[in-house]
Amino acid sequence: MALAFITGGGTGLGAEMARCAQAQGWDVAILDLCRDAARPILDELPDVRFFEGDVAREDTVVSALDGLGAVPDLLVNNAGILKFGSLLETSFDEFARILNVNLTGAVNVSRLVAARMIARGHGSIVNITSTAGIATSPGVNAYAGAKRGLAAMTEMMAQEWGPLGVRVNSVAPGMIQGGMSRSIYADRAVADRRASAVPSRRLGAEADIANAVLWLASEEASYINGHELVVDGGLTKATMSMIPRD
Numbered sequence: 001m002a003l004a005f006i007t008g009g010g011t012g013l014g015a016e017m018a019r020c021a022q023a024q025g026w027d028v029a030i031l032d033l034c035r036d037a038a039r040p041i042l043d044e045l046p047d048v049r050f051f052e053g054d055v056a057r058e059d060t061v062v063s064a065l066d067g068l069g070a071v072p073d074l075l076v077n078n079a080g081i082l083k084f085g086s087l088l089e090t091s092f093d094e095f096a097r098i099l100n101v102n103l104t105g106a107v108n109v110s111r112l113v114a115a116r117m118i119a120r121g122h123g124s125i126v127n128i129t130s131t132a133g134i135a136t137s138p139g140v141n142a143y144a145g146a147k148r149g150l151a152a153m154t155e156m157m158a159q160e161w162g163p164l165g166v167r168v169n170s171v172a173p174g175m176i177q178g179g180m181s182r183s184i185y186a187d188r189a190v191a192d193r194r195a196s197a198v199p200s201r202r203l204g205a206e207a208d209i210a211n212a213v214l215w216l217a218s219e220e221a222s223y224i225n226g227h228e229l230v231v232d233g234g235l236t237k238a239t240m241s242m243i244p245r246d
């Protein structure tokens, strides 16, 4: 059975990826900060293995990879944090932590896993970026740079590791009703107003992202490498439709 290793899989989009991956026949392992926070998905999917760890701490990632007992066929770098705030009021430490988790952590976990995949001969990595790294807005803070940086690193990793049998792609979610945005869209009026700005006229669901990730990992996508798949209902391509016509 192919093995999927999902960082930040304890809640939100990552938990949905675990759910969908298991339904498609994957063996699933999760790395996340806190087992208690992951309790609902672990109770729901008792076969899923959980490793407590921090993507920004090499020792915890290595001990999870050693504990897996097999090399993952799929790594999803999904762990992420977003702290809205003015750039001028963000401390050096806060800025560094956001980059450390979303960018440096994802690339470092990729390097550790890719080395194992290359030794074994094949593998697929999917990085979760964001449309906030494509079309950003004030207050998105270090997250915007981290996500755009991760898209760039995806392209580089694809070129370095493609010849060695490892594909690296990214998925950029748009406005998703779930995960870290769940509280924003708990307000129905906000959800409806934002959905009306999306060409597909709805917000995204967690499953939209999980499906895109698993498709990129599948044989059907075996010739896709270094690509950022934007899953946003067309929002980031809709700039001109927001310009007044007269």
Ligand SMILES: NC(=O)c1ccc[n+]([C@@H]2O[C@H](COP(=O)([O-])OP(=O)(O)OC[C@H]3O[C@@H](n4cnc5c(N)ncnc54)[C@H](O)[C@@H]3O)[C@@H](O)[C@H]2O)c1
Binding pocket: 007, 008, 009, 010, 011, 012, 013, 014, 031, 032, 033, 034, 037, 053, 054, 055, 056, 077, 078, 079, 080, 081, 082, 101, 105, 128, 129, 130, 131, 172, 173, 174, 175, 176, 177, 178, 179, 180, 181, 182
């Ligand atoms: N929900 C959205 O609207 C949305 C939109 C665009 C992109 N994303 C991206 O999707 C991914 C998943 O986010 P989500 O919406 O499910 O949010 P979430 O907060 O529900 O889940 C993120 C998970 O990552 C874990 N995590 C955070 N820091 C970690 C670390 N240092 N090490 C290990 N695990 C860590 C958290 O504990 C949590 O379980 C993130 O990369 C996020 O940036 C989400």
